[in-house]
Amino acid sequence: MAATDKPIIQVNIVAADRPVWSGTAVQISIPASEGSMGILADHEPVMTATKDGLIKVIQPNGETLGFEVTDGFISFDSNKLTVAVETCKDGVDLNTSSAE
Secondary structure, three states: OHHHHHHEEEEEEEEEOEEEEEEEEEEEEEEEEEEEEEEEEOOOEEEEEEEEEEEEEEEEOEEEEEEEOEEEEEEEEOOOOEEEEEEEHHHHHHHOOOOO
């Protein structure tokens, strides 16, 4: 089980046609329009466009999830991250994916 002293982020990933994933994370990497962006708990508020690429979500238990996405945007404030994208492929095998 995860250490309870780690700050966490509430994450909600949605595609235009469906909700994709909701849960908690300690770190997220997103393909921002200006380059890859990492977000940790207590990051300053941000809203930015995203481009096609791979979102990596590191859960409190250490497991990393991958989501291949197309363009969209993210909004982060008060340790709540919303990712809204046009399309999303979840369950990406991070050992073989080359998207970034």
